[in-house]
Amino acid sequence: MKGDYTGKVLRMNLGxxxxxxxxTERHEELGGGHGMGxxxxxDLGLKKSADLLQKRDRLG
Known part of the structure; x- marks a missing residue:
């Protein structure tokens, strides 16, 4: 189906x-949600910090 969303990952910056x-080419070989995550x-160069509430932490 043309224009579908299969095999795509959306990146949203809410700020x-x-x-x-x-x-997603590399992610297909990882086979599963945990591997893709x-x-x-x-790939985004995220680093886990000790304090997830810091503004510089992308996951906080």
Whole structure:
């Protein structure tokens, strides 16, 4: 089906209201939600900090 959302990951920045699609070629070989989640976390260069409430932490 043309224009569908299968195999795509949406990246939304709520602070700037910007959106974009993340490449998923590498994620397909990881086979599952946990593997894909880790790959996205790693691809975006996110680092786990000790204090998740800090503004600089993207997960807080």
């Amino acid at each position: 700037t209201s910007s959106t974009g699609a993340l490449p 880790f790959a996205i976390f790693e």
